[in-house]
Amino acid sequence: MTVQNRFEGKSVIVTGAASGIGRATALRLGEEGADVVLLDIDEEGLNSAAKILTDMDRQGHTRVVDLSQGSEACRAAIDFGVQKLGKLDVLCNIAGIAKARHFSDVTDAEWDRMMAINLSAVFFGSQAALPHLIATQGNIVNMSSTAALDGQIYNAVYCATKAGVLQMTKALAIELASKKVRVNAVCPGTVMTPLVENFELPEDPDMQLMSRMFSLLDPAQPEEIASAVAYLASDEARFVSGISFAIDGAQSAG
Numbered sequence: 001m002t003v004q005n006r007f008e009g010k011s012v013i014v015t016g017a018a019s020g021i022g023r024a025t026a027l028r029l030g031e032e033g034a035d036v037v038l039l040d041i042d043e044e045g046l047n048s049a050a051k052i053l054t055d056m057d058r059q060g061h062t063r064v065v066d067l068s069q070g071s072e073a074c075r076a077a078i079d080f081g082v083q084k085l086g087k088l089d090v091l092c093n094i095a096g097i098a099k100a101r102h103f104s105d106v107t108d109a110e111w112d113r114m115m116a117i118n119l120s121a122v123f124f125g126s127q128a129a130l131p132h133l134i135a136t137q138g139n140i141v142n143m144s145s146t147a148a149l150d151g152q153i154y155n156a157v158y159c160a161t162k163a164g165v166l167q168m169t170k171a172l173a174i175e176l177a178s179k180k181v182r183v184n185a186v187c188p189g190t191v192m193t194p195l196v197e198n199f200e201l202p203e204d205p206d207m208q209l210m211s212r213m214f215s216l217l218d219p220a221q222p223e224e225i226a227s228a229v230a231y232l233a234s235d236e237a238r239f240v241s242g243i244s245f246a247i248d249g250a251q252s253a254g
């Protein structure tokens with residue numbers, strides 16, 4: 001793989017940067033020259049990713065934030081990032097959780113938590129970042145999912161959050177085009193991260209319907225998703241906005 005230098009002089013904030021796709025994205029953009037603010041609830045994971053960035057002579061600032069804690073917490077984390085970096089070129093909203101449940105077993109608290117982390121935090125963070133992205137003609141990359149494209153059994157809440165992220169992405173892409181701010185969503189299928197490795201099936205699952213969630217190619221590695229994020233966030237994608245970029249081993253092909 002040839003790593004380019006598309007992010008020299010660019011300032012980036014990545015949520016979910018302690019693990020999986022978020023971590024791979026922070027490191028990929030850093031390898032390509034970016035200074036990065038890493039946000040996550042997992043302090044140890046943040047520190048280990050930031051060390052790799054600083055070893056590459058990039059800025060790697062960390063802030064522990066629980067993105068389920070609402071508007072103030074999300075906005076403060078973005079403000080911290082902009083203050084550290086002095087400007088903002090790219091916001092990657094990647095943090096997320098998943099939990100398979102029979103629909104009737106989902107509690108109000110589970111609904112609220114998944115909505116807060118997967119959807120509301122994307123709204124709060126993007127709104128806080130907006131004036132800074134307008135100033136740099138920057139862009140946002142949101143991590144949606146194939147769960148936004150097709151219904152998935154035992155995943156009704158997750159599907160709702162990821163479809164929300166996707167439609168917010170498209171609406172915002174239209175609204176911000178005149179400001180030259182781009183907004184895109186990536187829709188991965190199965191990616192080998194702790195989210196998938198620790199995925200628990202609900203009781204008595206219907207495996208035939210579960211199989212509709214499987215990719216036809218071998219699952220992706222987080223670095224393969226990060227490389228798509230890097231493309232979308234780079235100036236090479238100047239004409240790309242409002243897309244849902246499915247990377248799913250033909251899962252959603254039909």
Ligand SMILES: NC(=O)c1ccc[n+]([C@@H]2O[C@H](COP(=O)([O-])OP(=O)(O)OC[C@H]3O[C@@H](n4cnc5c(N)ncnc54)[C@H](O)[C@@H]3O)[C@@H](O)[C@H]2O)c1
Binds near residue numbers: 017067187194
């Ligand atoms: N792995 C997959 O197959 C897959 C497929 C489609 C979409 N996604 C999406 O990709 C994104 C990244 O997931 P991943 O697979 O890398 O999983 P992951 O578990 O490796 O990473 C998720 C990160 O989000 C962080 N996070 C969770 N709750 C948080 C909170 N309250 N506040 C702050 N940070 C929090 C975690 O600490 C973790 O570092 C998620 O939005 C997920 O829905 C993953």
